[in-house]
Amino acid sequence: MNEFSILLPIIIPLVGAMLVIIVRRLGGMKEGAALLATIFSLVTAIMLYGRELNYSLPWAGFGMEFTLRLYHFSAFILLAVSVFAFLITLYCCSFMRGKSYGVWFYFYLLISAAMVNGAVLADNLILMLFFWEGLLVTLFGMIAIGGKEAFKAATKAFIIIGICDLCMMFGIALTGYLAGTMTISKISMSPGSLGSVAFIFLMIGAISKAGSMPFHSWIPDAAVNAPLPFMAFLPASLEKLLGIYFLARISLDMFKLDVNSWLSILLMVIGSITILAAVMMALIQKDYKKLLSYHAISQVGYMVLGIGTCLPVGIVGGLFHMINHALYKSCLFLTGGSVEKQAGTTSLDKLGGLALKMPITFICFLVAAASISGVPPFNGFFSKELVYEGALQRGAIFYLAAVLGSFFTAASFLKLGHSAFLGKVSDANKNVKEAAPAMLLPMIVIALICILFGVYNHFPLSNFIKPILGEQRLAGHEFAINTTLIVITVVVLTGALLHHLFAVKITGSGLKSADYIRYAPVFRGIYNRAENKYFDPYDIGLKIVNVITKTAWRIDRAVDWIYEGLTVRAVYLFSNGIRSAHTGNYSLYIVWSLLGAVLVLIVIMKSV
């Protein structure tokens, strides 16, 4: 496998995308082509894993070379991306059967896979930016094909991420200027005054891609009307992988954050706020997919918090949480997809009692829900433990936020599970059958991986995550299980269960279990405002833009009037005046001449 093979992860999905279009034209099986492409890319990812490859090509000059670098961290991300791409395509074979936009979905899926591979492999900041923006375009495309309503969400997403990418561009330029070179592997500097500014701008780009708090508002909108596999593919897994990968690269390699720099505190604060605010919003959702999307946002908080601690244990926890979250979040979205496909709707008040009708989906849901809430044997628990330990070392407040977050996560998933799968079967979905096998297979596979990563967690830790930090960082940090933390988490989880049972007894139905929080005195005001998008930066931006365009239009009208109205009328006014002065009476002309002569004489005689 010579060094050209590093280009394969980018080229194969692209060729696959073209293939899908061509096959579609000739009337063949577009799903087949897509599957073939994803299998092929999975095989290459597996073969490439564990190799060190470099590839460089002069591209645009001025320090912008087409350099790619494959090492364990990017190989691991490549592997994860190709796994998810394959599973999602498999899932789509049946999910997309009835949909008209199937072709375009596969096309965008393959291209975004290529873009993420490219971004991860890229060793030059500009090249990474190129792929980063490619992903933005495919994201917009994938949401937009969801229909008229989805287009609005697509533009919203495009604008938010677009603006953050602008900040990232500025950050890249600044870093390039400070470091003198654009190749990522060569950049390493301590964040001085200008360096921290560059770090903040890059961080904005990373966490907006990952979808954390300040830039999250497009995800819930997209969740409602974008095609569901998109939610499983991009926001749940790929975006998180890429975003947190870049966050890790800038904080570990490029800027070498250390414990006492205010940037790590900033990261941790953002992480904890994201955890709490997003999960509070998730608690009150009435729609299956919206609830899951808010959870996607809150889980990012854990990762950001983990990396923000700058402690080896925290960073390892954050990275491990990244891969775990990708797993169980996509699995949850897939279960949501099968519920939507079979029951026809995802709003919780119409669902109920599907457990008996769709047993496998229910089991997969249980496994994923347990792991996301951090129930011990599953993978979520272990990565959260590491993050808890890191957060505790850095400050009790962060640890408290993390634990509270997982309490509410557990509560909301109990609510979701109770209202969607348990309870009496409503007559509408009496004859609901189990989802098609092609949809079930990916769910089962992912659930199994969740269990695998949970029980044998030292396997992913030792050969995926630890090498990222390198030996010298990990020296002297063995990850002993901290018993007190485990006890607290177990207590918290049982508390959540009891609270759920108690709330169900009071309100009578799983759905309303969280309503008492919704209408609590303080929370009601915040929730109402949040409901009608009061805090959403995107809508504030829209209002400002509206005002600007109106004033610009008025200025334009004024300039037009001055230009046409004023000058033309003035010229005609003067010309009429002058023309009417010529009365045709020659004695007037003689008077003019004599007056002119007097003036000339005054000027000439005066000068003597």
Added chain:
Amino acid sequence: MVLILNIILLVLFVVGAVWTMMTTRLLHSAVGLAFTSAVLTVLMFQLDSPLAAVFELSVCAGLVSAIFISTIMLTKRVTAEELIVQRKIRLASFWFLPIVVVAAAIVLSLIHIPVDFKLPEPPVENNVKNIMWNLRHLDLMGQIAILLTGVFGVVTLFKESKHD
């Protein structure tokens, strides 16, 4: 003695000009013009340039006045009552001409601008005939051209063209 004669002549000259302008009847104004021209001739004699004086007398006083009188004859006779109307209009627009002239006379006589440039040395050639005929041929050529223009002017402007 000569000075007083000059002053009288100058006053006559100015009064003749003003009278030419003030009279209502056109014929009188033509006669006034001839009179002014005659006074100018005498003045020229005073300034010892006799040739120009004779020329002025014969051409201006004679020929030009003849032209004017003939044109006045050609145009419409002015009836009596039109005369009265014209006199009223004339007085309306010309009554303060003499006042302007008298005021200008007083002003000009008060301000006395000294001749502040040095006069050139006496001329080498002072004989009119010699200057005109030997030194300034270009002027002669110009005069011939003007006379020819006058001829063609008369031919085109006065000749009754066939159609009207």
Added chain:
Amino acid sequence: MLSLFVLLPFLAIVMLNLPLKTVTRQLALWFGIALSAGQVFVVIFQPDVFWNGTDLLGRFFTLRLQADNLSMVMLLSIGIVTFAAILVGRQTIADSRLRFNFMNLVLLSLIGMNGTVLLTDLFSLYIFIEVVAISSFILIAFQRDLNALEGAFKYIILSAVATVLMLLSVSVLLMAAGDTSFSSVAAAVKNSSSSHFVRFAIGIFICGLFIKGGLVPFHGWLPAAYSMAPAAVSVLLAGIVTKVSGIYALIRLSTSVFGPDSSLNAVLMIAGAVSIVIGALAATGQSDFKRMLAYSSISQVGYIILALGCGTKLALVGAVFHLFNHSIFKSLLFVNSAAVEQQTGTSDMDKMGGLGSRMPYTNATSLIAFLSTAGVPPLAGFWSKLIIVIALWQSGYYIYAFIAILSSIITLGYLLSMQRRVFFGILSDKLQAVREAGFGIVFPACVLAAITVGVGLSFPFIFNSFIIPIGAFLK
């Protein structure tokens, strides 16, 4: 052999008026065409037999004529414009007797103009300006139309006022200098330049020439005379008469005789700028074709005087070059107006429209002419205006440069509206009978247009060889 310029037309007139009337009556116009074409040929190709051959006539007369580059340019433009005017006259004047008189008068004005351009004496300048003036009075009035007579009368009265002013200053200068030749007057003005009388004389003379040149406060007669004169005469008048008798005299006197004098330059610049602006504004609202062209020529003459007032060598070159260009494209515009008037019978633009389809040549040449007037790049007008603006800028007169540029925009405006109203648009039903003007008018139009385009395109090459030497007359 400079005197031939003045004597040959005399010979022609005498020959024309010999008793054998019938033969000369038809050939009359060909004499004129031959003479003006000959003059152009002589000036362009400078045959040395003509220029430095023995002046056999000169021995009999002491004419004291003298020609330098400025007079060369003037002689050239006199030749071209007279050639065009005679051709247009041949086409537009129907009555053969009138055509014969027209020819004689044009020859006389040719004598006057050639004389004015070559003479070196202040009083003969007055005489030859009078020759040109009287012949143009008669030329304006010779078709006896009431409006033309009114224009002629106004021109006579104001021209008389101009001559009175000029003679007054000649008498004062005679007192100061003793002789009326340019050199002695220049010497007198130089050594007694601070005296009130001499400055009064300079001022009065300049005002007389302003009236003759038609600059704004003194321009009353110009629109009436130009617009109401017969077609061929307005070509001659607008093309060259006012330029020779007014502008050339101003250039000659203000540079060599009255000497470089700051207050005189200031007066010239103010008069120039005012006439540019008022001429352009007055032309904007016009509905009569020739009256608009009259105001436009006031405005363009303003450019020449503005450059003259600026005083630097480049400015003077710009002024003389613009004078030559303007005489070409202004006479071209009047030739087009003659064609349009002959075909449609009126010069009121509101009654015209869509003539472009029926009169392609006139349309094309008028397009070239008005683009050159407005100063659009490839054409001659642009280069001369460019030189003027650069010269103004270099010598620091930023406001005047700004006025020059701004009003060339207004010029483009009203000429564009003229072109649109006359040539573009749909042909109204009354004008269906309109055909392209006869060869007699189209040929001079094409010649003049060719000159404008030729000078424009070849400007970069002839700039150093022909245009700069024009300034050589400036000491």
Added chain:
Amino acid sequence: MTNDMAVVLWLFGVAAALVLIVGFYCLIATVNLIRALIGLEILTKAVTLFIILAGYVTGRTGLAQALAITLIIIEVVVVVVAVGVVLCVFSHNKSVDVRMIRNVKG
């Protein structure tokens, strides 16, 4: 410049200037075309006097007379042409009133 010459210059100058003013006033204020031409003639007389005076003062009476004679001839031709124009106007309007020839305006 002897002082009696200065006195003569000053006397004749004032008189000629006065006549000049009368001539200009007539040109501007008159209503009759022919009277305008007469005003023109008055102006010419004043100018002739100025030229002769200039000749007398500087002793160049010869040159002054030559110029004056030329001037007179030119003015005669101008008046003849002007009268021709006036007569043509008269043949059109049947009147020599100035207000009748004011229709070329704007």
